[in-house]
Amino acid sequence: MRRLAVPCVLxxxxxxxxxxxxxxxxxxxxxxxxLAAQLPAETPQQKxxxxxxxxxxxxxxxxxxxxxxxxxxHEWVKKYERISDADYQKYFDQFDPDLYDPREWxxxxxQAGMKYAVITSKHHEGFCxxxxxxxDYKATRTPARRDLIKAFVEAFRAEGLRVGFYYSLLxxxxxxYTVDRNHPQSGSTDAEYAALNAGRDxxxxxxxxxxxxxxxxxxxxxxxxxxLDFSFAGGAHGKGRSDWDSVNLLKMVxxxxxxxxxxDRLDLDDVPGGWDFRTPEQFKPRGxxxxxxxxVPWETCQTFSGSWGYHRDEATWKSPxxxxxxxxDTVSKGGNLLMNVGPTARGxxxxxxxDRLAAFGRWTQANGRSIYGATQAPPEFKAPPNxxxxxxxxxxxxxxxxxxxxxxxxxxxxxxxKVAYAQLLHDASEVRLSERRATIWMDxxxxxxxxxxxxxxxxxxxxxxxxxxxLK
Ligand code: GLC
Numbered sequence: 299m300r301r302l303a304v305p306c307v308l309x310x311x312x313x314x315x316x317x318x319x320x321x322x323x324x325x326x327x328x329x330x331x332x333l334a335a336q337l338p339a340e341t342p343q344q345k346x347x348x349x350x351x352x353x354x355x356x357x358x359x360x361x362x363x364x365x366x367x368x369x370x371x372h373e374w375v376k377k378y379e380r381i382s383d384a385d386y387q388k389y390f391d392q393f394d395p396d397l398y399d400p401r402e403w404x405x406x407x408x409q410a411g412m413k414y415a416v417i418t419s420k421h422h423e424g425f426c427x428x429x430x431x432x433x434d435y436k437a438t439r440t441p442a443r444r445d446l447i448k449a450f451v452e453a454f455r456a457e458g459l460r461v462g463f464y465y466s467l468l469x470x471x472x473x474x475y476t477v478d479r480n481h482p483q484s485g486s487t488d489a490e491y492a493a494l495n496a497g498r499d500x501x502x503x504x505x506x507x508x509x510x511x512x513x514x515x516x517x518x519x520x521x522x523x524x525x526l527d528f529s530f531a532g533g534a535h536g537k538g539r540s541d542w543d544s545v546n547l548l549k550m551v552x553x554x555x556x557x558x559x560x561x562d563r564l565d566l567d568d569v570p571g572g573w574d575f576r577t578p579e580q581f582k583p584r585g586x587x588x589x590x591x592x593x594v595p596w597e598t599c600q601t602f603s604g605s606w607g608y609h610r611d612e613a614t615w616k617s618p619x620x621x622x623x624x625x626x627d628t629v630s631k632g633g634n635l636l637m638n639v640g641p642t643a644r645g646x647x648x649x650x651x652x653d654r655l656a657a658f659g660r661w662t663q664a665n666g667r668s669i670y671g672a673t674q675a676p677p678e679f680k681a682p683p684n685x686x687x688x689x690x691x692x693x694x695x696x697x698x699x700x701x702x703x704x705x706x707x708x709x710x711x712x713x714x715x716k717v718a719y720a721q722l723l724h725d726a727s728e729v730r731l732s733e734r735r736a737t738i739w740m741d742x743x744x745x746x747x748x749x750x751x752x753x754x755x756x757x758x759x760x761x762x763x764x765x766x767x768x769l770k
Contacts, residue, residue: 330568333545337571338552349574349595351460352523352559354671355413356629357662360464360599360638361403362606363446364421365389367643373607376423376470377482383471390425394441398645400453406647408457410655411662411669415454416462416525416636419447419514421607422480424471428517432509435471451518462523463514467507467542467563474502479535491535504543508550515554524551524558529565539565548572561597575634580604582624586632586674597634600624602654608640615650618657622761623686625658625669626699630686632674657761664724665764668697679716682708697723698765703757707735708765713749716770720751723764729753 340348366373368389376386407415420426426436428447437446447463454461469475470482477483477494485491515521526547531538539545544564551558559574566572567589575595576587587596603615616624621637628635637658639651647655662669668688675687675696684702689695696717700708710717720729730752735742751765 328540328545330570330572333539333566333572334570336545336549337569338549338556340571345574348557349559352414352575352634353595353673355460356634356669356672357410357412357625358414358416358460358462358597358634358636359407359410359412360606360636361415361417361641362421362464362608362638363418363427363641364607365393365423365425366421366607367641368392370608370610370643372605372609373421373423373640375607377480377484380482382482386423386471390435390440392441393437393643395446395641395643395645398442398446398449398641400446400450401456403450403639403641403647404453404457404459406652406655407454407459410637410658411666412459412637412658413670414460414462414522416464416523417447417450418464418466420466420469420510421464422466422468422470424466424469424475426510428514430510430513432506432513433472447514447518455519460522461518462525462559463521464525464527465507465511465514466527467529467537468527469503469506472503472506474499474506476500476503477535478530478537479533480530484535488534500541504541507542508547511547511551512554515551515558521555521558523560524555525561526564527561528563531565544572545569582627583631583633593632595634596632597636598628599636599638601638601640602651606638606640608642608648615654618654618661619761621654621658622661623699623701626686626688626762629669629672629688630674630681630699661761664760665762667695667723667766668699668764672697679713680711682710694769696767696769698751698767700753700763700765703763704753706753706755708751708753709735710749710751711745712747713767714747717749717767718770719768721766722758723766724758724760729765 362373364373366375369375372378419428424435426433429438429445430436438444451461468480476498477491483494485494529538530536542564544566548560548564551560561575561577562573563577564572575597578587578596578598580600581598586593603609603612605612625635639647641647671692672688672690675689679687679696681687686699688697714733717731720731721727722729732750735750757763
């Protein structure tokens with residue numbers, strides 16, 4: 299039996315119930331402890347070591363690419379406009395990314411300062427960019443005629459970037475996947491759902507997911523990250539861990555790729571070992587993300603303009619300054635940033651995305667030392683107004699990111715005696731330090747213990763200038 303926590307008698311009863319009725323039964327969520335027992339055990343130190351490369355990397359690229367790039371009005375277009383399979387078919391028939399060159403994507407990601415990339419192998423629409431044995435709804439059957447994931451993996455690895463797969467648990471094309479509230483054909487009454495789901499069988503779909511995830515984690519070498527997306531267990535006509543058979547799916551993932559890093563959307567939040575990191579989406583947390591009073595690894599995923607898939611007419615693109623601040627803010631709270639690009643249906647990055655990646659690159663090339671291997675500053679160092687702090691524990695350097703360029707000085711309260719040297723990071727030019735501010739008209743002695751950084755009047759030509767403090 300696949301649903302492990304269900305006692306045998308209940309399991310036998312469940313089998314006796316017709317598939318459509320089973321699909322409608324509220325998912326009895328198995329409790330956390332027996333589920334955890336089925337997953338590999340690991341000490342906190344082992345987990346930290348497994349995640350080390352990722353924690354040091356801090357900055358990755360998310361790539362949302364699929365048939366939705368053709369309508370170019372959001373990757374949820376099939377749901378938002380309630381498009382039928384028949385009407386969506388035109389995007390499959392026309393999908394011809396003739397300019398697809400993943401080496402070029404990889405170069406841009408690397409140049410931007412990103413250290414890993416996660417690509418949608420299948421999104422909610424159900425279309426597979428990879429060559430799966432278990433479906434014809436895949437790139438190799440479109441005019442693209444090739445396994446787009448294979449080329450992607452090779453290109454990104456060649457640039458020295460780590461590789462991850464996003465795989466959608468939702469599927470708006472698979473005939474056995476039961477219609478739920480997020481499905482394009484969602485209903486309004488229970489009776490409507492029962493009629494819609496006659497003949498659909500989640501047992502078949504659950505097997506399909508396992509088969510495909512096995513392919514992804516077997517056919518493409520070592521995969522560094524898997525992003526299984528997503529669960530919506532609460533409320534009517536949702537889906538959660540018993541719908542996906544999450545624990546057995548995760549168990550298989552860990553068996554196939556013991557080193558892999560897994561996100562937190564399998565509806566296993568309460569299960570020890572059920573996730574590796576938290577994923578606040580398009581959200582800037584106020585501090586280090588905590589679970590049960592403990593700091594946990596976290597990664598915020600963010601878009602340039604609100605949509606994940608290529609969106610031609612979306613106009614709310616974030617500025618380079620906003621984006622770089624987002625990266626710094628994330629690291630200042632001990633997190634990672636997964637920055638999304640939605641390539642076009644030709645297989646290219648839109649110019650607006652290219653410009654922003656280039657802006658990231660200009661900044662990270664000169665200031666990356668404040669990001670890679672860096673984390674939240676120790677509590678004894680308070681950030682002055684309009685600054686963000688990061689800290690590298692290995693080199694004992696503290697980074698002051700200056701968001702609003704001051705007129706001369708920045709006072710570092712309580713830093714006196716702790717700093718050996720200070721310089722602007724991008725050009726290693728000295729920043730002079732003193733313990734008091736004074737003119738002939740006024741001597742602002744300040745509190746003992748403060749330190750004053752004397753910055754040039756002119757803001758350097760850097761989006762967000764950084765002062766590097768070498769601590770004693
Ligand atoms: C959500 C959306 C999806 C996007 C993902 C990224 O779950 O459904 O479109 O892929 O978030 O985090």
